[in-house]
Amino acid sequence: MTPALPDGYRLVRVPLSRNDEFREVDHLAFGYEPDPETVAQVPDYIEWDRASGVEAPDGSLAAVHASFDFELPVPGAAPVECAGLTWVGTRPDQRRRGLLSAMIADHFAHCQERGEPVSALYAAESSIYGRFGYGSAADELRVTVQRGAALRDVPGSEDLVVRFAKLDAGAHGALVERVHEAAGRGRPGWIRRSTDTLRATALADPPAWRQGGEPLRLASVHDADGEPRAYALLRRKEEWVDNIPKTKVVVRESAAVDAAAAHRLWSFLLDMDLTASVQSGPLPVDDRVRSLLVDARDTAPKITDNVWVRLVDLPAALAARRYSGPLDVVLDVADTRLPANAGRWRLTTGEVGPDGAYDLQATRTEDDADLALDVRELGAAYLGGRSLAAFADAGLVEERRTGALQAASAAFAWPLAPLCTWGF
Structure with missing residues (x-):
């Protein structure tokens, strides 16, 4: 069901040859303009065979969007094919x-043509995408922890060593991705x-991303x-107040x-010379640091929305994950899109x-419904982090x-809180 466009407008695939025009639409939509140095240092990560837009009557691009070919980890099962929606923007005029x-x-x-039963995104404006069924x-948690905060002991931590270096993408990239993949299993x-x-x-x-801080550093933890x-990707932002160091350690990931x-990583981060606090990157709301801190009250926690999910093929998507309890329930699902x-x-x-x-199967039925909900709430509960x-x-x-509500809530829940550690 594709809504009608105004006369003269048409949906188009956008090739690499229109790269500059594609990006210009997004720059106008989001109100920023990267400097040439930043452009040169950040790879072109758009998947051009998945880039599209709307042409105005004069042939110019009026709006654009793209997607990534992702595999989305779901509760208890192999990842599901997922379209990561990105670069969505419309010219202000x-x-x-x-x-x-x-x-x-x-x-x-x-998504349907490619057999991707799920789409996911990060919402620049959280009020927009619910009406499309996302x-x-x-949620993601960010904490600010004061230097010297005490941690509970963890056996084996003292046997690990920390290495600290200026980040070198060529030398350290494999380490980061190897640990990232293992940590998220x-x-x-x-x-x-x-x-x-x-x-x-x-x-x-690029320097424009540093906001006055040093170049990125890598703190990595290794066994014998x-x-x-x-690992932690971090930078320190120097600050002095009345000749007292108040430097912040800002963790990207x-x-x-x-x-x-x-434990070994946080012990290092919380004891760096000339620093006053550590600001974490995105963490799951059940992250280990919340349990390890002896006093978690003084952490200035901030919680905000993380990834959004849309079920494109409902029965395929629901069958692709696993469930925490037995279930036999009829859902009456609203989906206008x-x-x-x-x-x-x-x-x-x-x-x-x-x-x-x-495991679970979703099949059509004429039986009376036990629960009624919109596809938006079903997508929100899909990763097990919403009740x-x-x-x-x-x-x-x-x-x-x-x-029915008790049984469905228990079945959809999952022991580990969902999180995507990086925005797309």
Whole structure:
């Protein structure tokens, strides 16, 4: 269902040859203009076979969008094929003409053609994407911890060593991605950087991004055999107040494969000379540091939305993940953008697996519904980090059979909170 465009406008694929024009639309939409040095240092990570837009009657680009070919980690199962929607922008003088609605419909159509049952995005404006059926599926935690904050002991931490160096993308890129992948095993939403250009972009450090801080440094934790177990990409921002050092350690991204490595990394970060505090990068809301801090009250925590999820092919998407409890429930799903998802679906789990989780099948049914909800709430609950019962408490899910809400909420929940550590 592609909304009608104004006369003279048309959806188009955008080739690499229109790179400058494509980016100019986004620069105008987001109100920024990168300097030539930044452009030269940040790889072109757009996947041009997945770039599209809307042409105005004069042939110029009025709006653009692209997507990444991702694999989205889901609860208890192999990652699901996922289109990472990105670079969405409309020229300020072309707004209020239905261009975004047409582009999102075009994006969904391409997802269906490629067999991608799920789409995900980071929302620059959180009020926009719910109306297209995307649900906020994860939160990210950022904390500011004062230097010297005490940590609880973790066996094995003292046996690990820390190395500290100026970041060298060529020398350190493999270490970062190796630890990042290992650290995220089992955590929903932990998307891998799937191309060389995305991996290079994660380590890019043009001066314009430093906001007065030093070039990026790498703190890495290693075992006795030299194997990396944790890392933090960080910079220090020098500050003095009345001749007292108040330098901040600002972490862009960090990851650790186990508790001992996380303890050793944070012990190092919290004891750097001439510093006053450590500002973390995005962490899952259940991150180890919250349990390791002896006094977690003085951490200035900030929680904001992380990745958003849209179910494009509902039965395929729901069958691609696993569930924490047995379930036999009929959902009445509203989906005005993708009518093939709308209607009543029976969700039925099979036998419990050796890991204690369940597979599930979603099939069409004419049976009475047990729960009624919008596809937006279903997408929000997809990674196991949102409660269907909480949505019901907010008036966003309707329970029509007593007990169905409890069973569905328990089944969709997952022990590890979802997170994507990097924006796209």
